[in-house]
Amino acid sequence: MNNGIIGALSQCHDVHRKLIELIQKNQTEAAKEVIRVLQDTAIGVGEAIEHDYGKKQAAVSRLEEYCEILYRVYEGLENKSGTVVRAIDMVSEADAKIWKAEVISKRIMGVDVSGQFRTYYDRPKYADEVGILSEGKLKYKTAIVLQGPLKKEEDFTLETVRLYKKLYPDCLIVLSTWDSEKDYLQPFYDEGIIICVNEPPIHSGALNCSFQAKSAHEGIERAKAYGCERICKTRTDQRFYRPELFSYLEDVIDQFPMRIDSIQKNRLIAISYTTFSNRLYHICDMFLYGDSEDVARYFSGRMDERDWELIKWTDNIQYSKLRAGEVWFTADYIESLGYELKWTYEDSAYYLREFFVIIDTDLIDLYWAKYSDNEHPERKYNDDNFQNQRIVTFFDWLHEYRKEKVVAFDTLGVKK
Secondary structure, three states: OHHHHHHHHHHHHHHHHHHHHHHHOOOHHHHHHHHHHHHHHHHHHHHHHHHHHOOOOHHHHHHHHHHHHHHHHHHHHHHOOOOHHHHHHHHHHHHHHHHHHHHHHHHHOOOOOOOOOOOOOOOOOOHHHOOOOOOOOOOOOEEEEEEOOOOOHHHHHHHHHHHHHHHOOOOEEEEEEEHHHHHHOHHHHHOOOEEEEEOOOOOOOHHHHHHHHHHHHHHHHHHHHOOOOEEEEEEOOOEEOOOOHHHHHHHHHHHOOOOOOOOOOOOEEEEOOOOEOOOOOOOOOOOEEEEHHHHHHHOOOOOOOOOHHHOOOOOHHHHHHOOOOHHHHHHHHHHHOOOOOOOOHHHHHHHHHHHEEEEOHHHHOEEOOOOOOOOOOOOOOOOOOOOOOOEOOHHHHHHHHOOOOOOOEOOOOOEO
16 A cells, blocks of 8 residues: 555656646646546545545645645636646646655655654663662662563663662562573573563463463562562563652652552552553553552463464454453453443543553653664654544543542442
C-alpha cells in the first residue's frame, strides 16, 4: 500500500505537465477529463492514507486543498471564464499541494525524514561513566527485580546491575533468569546480588507472558523473603537512569492515596510506554512499582497454557477479552482483588484511575532499544494525536483521576 500511495502521488506530477500543455493548446475537453482523473486519484489516495494512518493526517488536508483548486480550474474551463495564464497558475498551485502531500506521506511512512527537526539523547553504556547519584535515604526496604534472559551484547544486563548498585545503593537487586543462562552468571554473583535460576514454562503464552509470569513471580517472592516492602519489577533488556527515582515514586503514592476500599494497599505505578487506551485493561507490564504484596499479586505466576497459534482476533475489544499480553496480568489482578470486569472502556478507565498511577516513561529515563532507537513512537505530528490517543500519558491519567467519580462496591467486590 505504501508504494502505491507514493507512486500515485508521484505520477500526478507528470500528469500536471500534460494538463498544462492541454490548456495552452485550448484542448478544453481533454483537459477536463485529465482533471477528473487527477481528482479521482487524489480522493483514492486520501482514502488509503486515512485507512492506514488515521483520518487527521496533514497529507489528507493537502489533498483536499488540491482537489478544491482543480475544481476551480475545471469550473473555469467549463464556463470559459478566466485566462489561460490564470488556469496554468492554478494548476501549478495544485501541483505544489500534491508535492507537499507526497513529502508528508513519505515522512509518515518513514521513506524520507528530511525537513524535520530531530533531537537525540546520549546515555552512558557503562556504570562507571555515570557520576550523578542518589543521595536520599529510602523510606522502605526496596528491591529491584530484573526478570528475563540476559542481554549479553556489550554486557548490557551486567552493566545495568552495576548501574543500579551505584544509583540506588540502598536497594536489594534480584536477577530472575533461566537455567539456560547459568554459564554466564558468575559475574553477577561477583556483584553480590540475589539470583534466581528458573526452569522455563512449557507453554510460552501470548507474547511470552508465561515466561514473564514465572520469572517475575520467582524474583518477587525472593525479594519478599528478604523482607522488602517495596518492589520495582523491570526487565533485563531495559535500563532506567533516573537518580532519586524511588523517593520520587513514593511522593507519587503519597499524593494519590487509594480512594476506594480494597485489599490493595497502595496504588501501583506503571509507565506510559505500552499502556494503551484503545485496549481494555492494557497496562504496561515492563515496569511496575508498589507495595511488595500488591506487586506479588499482580505477577501471581499464573501460566497461560493456551496454544496462541490457533487463536485469532479482529479488534481491540476481542484482543482484550482474550487476555493477550499485558491484559493477562491486569485482568487477573483486578479479579484477584474481588472485582468483576465488565469489559467496557468505561470499566477499564475506572480501574486505571483507581488502582494505578500512570507516569510518563521519560520520568524514569528509560532506555529500551528492542524495536528501534525511536524513544517516542507514539508522538506523531501528522494526525490528531490528542483525539486518537493510544498511549496513556500522565496527562491522560490525571484527566481521568480528576473526574472524581468513585464507585462503591459491595462485600463481594461487585460495583453497586
